[in-house]
Amino acid sequence: MAAFFVTGTDTDVGKTLVATGLLSLARRQGMSTLGLKPIASGCERTHAGLQNEDALALQAQGTPPLTYAAINPFAFEPAIAPHLAARRAGTTVTVDALVGHIAPLLAGRRALSLVEGAGGWRVPLNDHEDLSRLAVRLELPVILVVGLKLGCISHACLTAEAIRADGLPLAGWVGNLLDERFAADTALYADNLATLEHALPGPCLGIVPRLRDMDHERRPEAAAHYLKLPHGD
Structure with missing residues (x-):
């Protein structure tokens, strides 16, 4: 069983794209999977x-599948x-x-379980706690997008x-291309990626090209082609 916390350098950097890509890759290998989004804002009203x-x-x-309430127990409408x-x-959460x-x-011991955070590492959960404390309490290695x-x-x-500083290992990081201009100079782009690989303490689990214009249902499988699974316990 391997469980990880997925965080990002900021909001809207592709945490869900990477998380679903990793889960898709694991499923393709016949593994049981679980993806959780404990708290989410920007929710829509449905039946x-x-x-x-x-x-x-x-x-x-x-x-095997779980109910929506199990995946996302705290859902809020405003995208804030x-x-x-x-x-x-x-x-208060x-x-x-x-x-x-x-x-x-997590005690159900799926082969791969991912807990996706909200925003970046230090996003507040309430007036006294950051969401990062959840990863610390659960002692989850972190995947950084x-x-x-x-x-x-x-x-x-x-x-x-x-x-x-919070005492957790970086199990790996994934680069997700947000701005195609950043990759326009291929030599400079390669140098930037090499700098990240040298500076970050965990292994690179993949570099995902821009997939935002792709149909939502196809993104996880497409992202999976650029990813490798992190090492678990």
């Missing part, structure tokens, strides 16, 4: 209640920071509450330093 696009994508890659969305909903929900699911654009090297190094 089944508030649901989040990223959480639905993770649910689709789980085998999770602690602010929870405050607007008149509630705590690390204890998240651990109480997630720990039993680096949004490949100008400034990504500093963002990636600072995030890796924070992960290390």
